[in-house]
Amino acid sequence: MKKQIVLIVTIIFTSLISFAQSPNDMSIIDAQDTVVFDISMADSGIGYVEFPVYFLSDDIINALDFSFKYNQTDFTYDTILKQAGYLSITSNYNSSNQTVYFTSFSITSFGNDTPLVKIRFNVLSGKFCIDDLNSVLVYLNGDACSVKIVECVTLPNSILDMENKNASIEFYPNPSEGLASVRFNANRIEPYHLIVSDLNGKIVYNQSAISSIGSNEMNLNLEFLSKGVYLLQVIMPSMNINQKLVLH
Numbered sequence: 001m002k003k004q005i006v007l008i009v010t011i012i013f014t015s016l017i018s019f020a021q022s023p024n025d026m027s028i029i030d031a032q033d034t035v036v037f038d039i040s041m042a043d044s045g046i047g048y049v050e051f052p053v054y055f056l057s058d059d060i061i062n063a064l065d066f067s068f069k070y071n072q073t074d075f076t077y078d079t080i081l082k083q084a085g086y087l088s089i090t091s092n093y094n095s096s097n098q099t100v101y102f103t104s105f106s107i108t109s110f111g112n113d114t115p116l117v118k119i120r121f122n123v124l125s126g127k128f129c130i131d132d133l134n135s136v137l138v139y140l141n142g143d144a145c146s147v148k149i150v151e152c153v154t155l156p157n158s159i160l161d162m163e164n165k166n167a168s169i170e171f172y173p174n175p176s177e178g179l180a181s182v183r184f185n186a187n188r189i190e191p192y193h194l195i196v197s198d199l200n201g202k203i204v205y206n207q208s209a210i211s212s213i214g215s216n217e218m219n220l221n222l223e224f225l226s227k228g229v230y231l232l233q234v235i236m237p238s239m240n241i242n243q244k245l246v247l248h
Contacts, residue, residue, distance in 0.1 A: 001092035003019065003115070003185060005197050010155055014058075016064065017175055025029075027142055029057075029059060029138070029139075029140045029143035029144075029145050030143075030145065031145065031146045032057075032146075033055065033056070033057040033059060033140050033145040034055060034056045034057070034062055034145060034146045034147065034148050035053065035054075035064065035066060035138035035140065035145060035146075035147050035148070036053065036054050036055065036056060036147075036148045036149075036150065037051065037053055037057045037068075037119070037129060037133060037136065037147070037148070037149045037150065038051055038053070038054070038115075038124050038150045038167050039050050039051045039128060039129060039133070039149065039150055039151060039152045039153060040150045040152060040153050041115075041150075042128060042152060043118075044123070045194050045207060046195060046203070046206060046235065047123055047125050047197060047201070047203045047233070048078060048120055048121065048122055048123060049075075049079070049120070049121055049127075050081065050119060050120035050121070051118060051119060051127045051128070052083065052115035052116075052117070052118050052120045053116060053117050053118070053119060053144075053173075054112075054113060054151070054208070054224060055110070055112065055113075055116070055140060056113055057112060057140060057145075057190075058112075059140070059141070060109045061109060061110040061112070061140050061141060062105055062106055062108075062109060062110065062141060063103075063104065063105040063106075063139075063140065063141050063142060064088055064102075064103075064104045064105075064110065064116060064138075064139070064144070064150075064160065065102065065103045065104070065131040065138070065139040066102050066136065066137060066139065066147075067099050067101045067102065067134040067135075067136070067137050067140045068099070068100055068133055068134070068135060068136040068137070069100075069101060069133075070096065070099055070100070070132055070133055070134065070212075071131070071132035071133075071197065072120070073124070073125075074123070074124050074128075075121040075122065075123060075124060075128060075132060075201075076121065076122045076124065076130065076200060077093050077100055077121055077122075078120040078121055078122050078201075079091070079104055079120050080100075080117050080118070080119050080120070081117060081118040081119075082117055083114075083115045083116055083117055083118060084106075084110070084111060084114070084115075084116045084117075086106045086108040087104045087105075087106050087110075087116060087117070087220050088104060088105055088106060088149065089102065089103070089104040089117065090102070090103050090104070091103075093212055097213045099135070100119075102117070104116070104117070106200070108170065108208050109219045109228060118223070122197070122201030122202075123201075123233075123240075124197065124201055125231060125233075125242050126240070126242075127240065128152060129151060129152040130149050130151045130181075131152075133149055137150065143204045143219060157213055169182065169183070169234055169241045169243045170182070170183045170184070170231065170243070171182040171232050171244065171245045174245050174246060175245075175246035175247065175248045176222070176245065176246070176247060177223070177247070177248065178221060178222040178223030178224075178225065178247060179219075179220075179221055179222075179223065180219075180220050180221050180222065180245075181217060181218065181220065181234065182194065182217065182218045182219075182220060182234075182246060183216065183217045183218075184215075184216055184234050184241060185214060185216070186211040186212065186214070186216055186236065187213065187238065187239075188211070188213060188235050189210065189211060189212060189213060189239060190210070190211055190236055190238060191209070191210055191211075191236070191237075192208070192209060192210070192211050192235060192236040193206065193207070193208050193209045193233075193236075194206070194208070194209070194218060194232070194233070194234055194235070195234075195235060196225075196230050196231070196245070197223065197231050197233070198222075198228070198230055198231075199228075199229060199230075199231070202220055204225055204230070205220070205222060211236065225247055226247070227247050227248050228246075228247060229244060229245070229246055230244070230245050230246075231243075231244055231245075232245050
């Protein structure tokens with residue numbers, strides 16, 4: 001009789017221990033769990049680009065952390081924007097090792113395959129693509145997992161060649177004391193932004209207009225700017241062309 005009682009107690013105790021374990025306690029974060037940096041879904045505006053980060057997992061996730069380096073020749077890090085209201089986030093750029101660090105948590109489980117944050121960069125030149133992001137490390141619930149970086153969307157080479165065949169921009173005189181002209185070629189009628197930014201990515205001059213097919217010209221007065229090197233950009237839906245300019 002005593003043996004039967006001990007056996008019953010043992011079975012009940014074992015059952016209670018199993019019941020007390022939460023699904024998250026039993027889940028394992030591994031290479032099957034993936035954090036996605038989706039550059040193909042990038043949004044861009046005047047002088048900036050941003051793209052979402054989300055994860056793919058069948059586990060209950062309450063924390064996401066990552067770090068990365070990036071192409072600092074053509075871009076500067078701006079911020080990380082929260083997309084899910086339940087997140088508590090912290091991010092910073094460490095200039096000593098040129099790395100961006102991000103951490104987040106929530107008592108509410110994170111939404112799977114849903115944008116959680118967006119990473120924003122200031123654009124100095126070109127288009128942000130997969131080669132502009134490197135040394136990426138990712139963690140879910142504090143454990144390392146796999147990372148996937150989705151490439152930017154580009155037009156087929158034949159279309160790119162046709163669109164950019166006559167694309168060019170000229171700032172003259174260059175160097176200039178501030179009074180100068182800008183001339184560029186366009187392949188279609190469309191709105192464009194003419195932007196001047198310093199080497200830290202800060203926009204110091206911005207003007208919008210509508211292009212005409214062929215040669216377009218605009219006079220600029222940049223005498224209010226300090227002497228130095230700047231980046232001149234013409235941003236259009238069909239192309240982005242740039243030229244360095246010097247004020248002396």
